[in-house]
Amino acid sequence: MKKKIDVVTLGCSKNLVDSESLIKQFEANGFSVAHDASNPEGDIAIINTCGFIGDAKEESIETILNFAEAKKRGEIEKLFVMGCLSERYFQQLKMELPEVDAIYGKFDWKKIVTDLGQSYRADLRNDRTLTTPDHYAYFKISEGCNRTCSYCAIPLITGKHKSRPMEELIDEAQKLASSGVRELQMIAQDLSFYGLDNYKQMRLGELVRKIADVDGIDWVRLHYAYPAGFPYDVLKVMNEHPNVCNYLDIALQHISDPMLKIMRRNVTKADTYKLLERMRKDVPGIHLRTTLITGHPGETEQDFNEMFEFVKEMRFERLGVFPYSHEEDTHAYRTYKDDVPEEVKQERADIIMQAQEQISWEINQEKIGKEFKVVIDRKEEDYYIGRTEFDSPEVDPEVLIPVDSAELKTGTFYQVNITDAEAYDLFGEVVK
Structure with missing residues (x-):
């Protein structure tokens, strides 16, 4: 068998970590692997898909179809699909894409190695071939999510939250540091939940402290926390460890109480304000990144205006907005009509981002001379x-x-x- 593979990763950095682990396995078995090559030249192509929202699913399908055409032209011999889209729509993809040689879900990608007649190296399970620049890496501490947000398909894809053992994570951080990595982007579907399953208590703060103590790590940055039940000890760790960045990515999604209730976020407007005020008090200068959703079923003009005023008042250092995507099998899909027109969803998102651009400009102006x-x-x-x-x-x-x-x-x-x-x-x- 020729041993040249192209791996294409779509979607989030959590998918990227899976691709990096797979690439390491193939290289250990003597394969030559290219990742996200501008001109794929492998004999085998593996597409690691995203299935989160409509645009991401369309990109995944389009990429698969493009490679299927390349297979018809004889440019590649085999086409494999893995990841979130195939986990969510396994049977449909199998029926509708006969050109694909094999389809794998999000968690059984290890079978690709054995299905190609190679050996899965269990001793390398914590090792990866980085596709990022050598000095930073994404650092996935858990899989899955126990939240029940109305709009979100992630739990349908990933299942319940599963924390990785702390000892395993420390070992991986030490290996990454010894290879020259100096910055870790700590990621999960829900950082806040870390430890509750394995240790019966939240242990994110303890984990961050231990990772920050690893020799050679200059920066640790936290992505994707959840506002309900936020582990406040993390803020203390930020203050005590200079290499834990004063940065937190925490998705708030909305601020009006009616929408927070419909979205099943388990927080109120008052809770959210208290949380943000404490973060900025306990960690002076912290930069907060958040995401918001416009056009969720039931969102009125009043709800949107409340969110717009919230953005202007809180002046988030980093902010993104997603127009609502009506995803099959979610609570919102089963319960509500998608009653906000697409153009209204997008218009509302654009209004917020226009305001955010001005806020970002003003915040950046304050950094001149520093x-x-x-x-x-x-x-x-x-x-x-x-x-x-x-x-x-x-x-x-x-x-x-x-x-x-x-x-x-x-x-x-x-x-x-x-x-x-x-x-x-x-x-x-x-x-x-």
């Missing part, structure tokens, strides 16, 4: 591109440093003075 620790991710044309502790890769603002001002190394941290700012980018010079 000095920040910045890691360099890459060199791009006339600039080195870096990030502060307040910026996660690919989704947050970047720091642009002219290449003619200094000679910098990717993966290295520098003190940078901010000289100018736009809504979503900063410009700076390295402090000599």
Whole structure:
């Protein structure tokens, strides 16, 4: 058998971690693997799909169909599909895509290795071949979600929350650090829930503390917390450990009490305000990233206006908005009519993002003249591109440093003075 494989990853960073684990297994078995190549050249193509919302599902299907056409033209020999879309729609994909040689779900992808006549290496289960720049990695601490939000299909795909053992995570962090990784993006469907299943108590704060103590880790950043039952000890860890970034990604989705109830978020408007006020009090300068949903069934103009005013009042450092997607088998799909027109959903999302652009510009203007620790991710044309502790890769603002001002190394941290700012980018010079 020829041993050249292309792996294409769609969707979130949690999918990326699975792809990296799979790539490691193939390389250990003598395969040559390319990830997200602009011109795939493998004999086998593996598509790791996303099935979260409508746009993501369409992208996954389109990618599969494109590779199916490549197979018909004889450009690839085999086509495999794995991930969230196939976990959610396994039978439908099997019936409608006969060109696909084999379909795997989100959790049985290890079978791809054995189905190709190779050995799955259990001793490498905590090892990955990173597809990110060498100095940072995504660090998945759990799978699944126990929440019952009305709109969300994630629990249908991933099942119940399953925390990874703390010892296993510490071992992985040490291996990553020894390989040169200096920044960990801690991810999960729900960070807040960590430990409740294995240890009968929330242990996110303890885990973050132990990961921060790993030699060689300069930054630990937290993604995807949940507002209900938030583990406040995490804020104490942020203050006590300089390498735990003053950054938190916490999806709030809405603020009006009627919508929070319909969405089954298990928090109130008052709860949300208390949570945000405490975060900003306990961790001065914390940068909060959140996401909101416009056009959920039942959302009135009054509900939307309340959310719009909330955004203007709270002035989130980072914010994204998703128009509601009516997903099969969710509580909202079974219970409510999708009664907000698509154009209204999008218009409301656009209104919020226009306001957020101004907020982001004003927050960035306040950074001009200040000095920040910045890691360099890459060199791009006339600039080195870096990030502060307040910026996660690919989704947050970047720091642009002219290449003619200094000679910098990717993966290295520098003190940078901010000289100018736009809504979503900063410009700076390295402090000599």
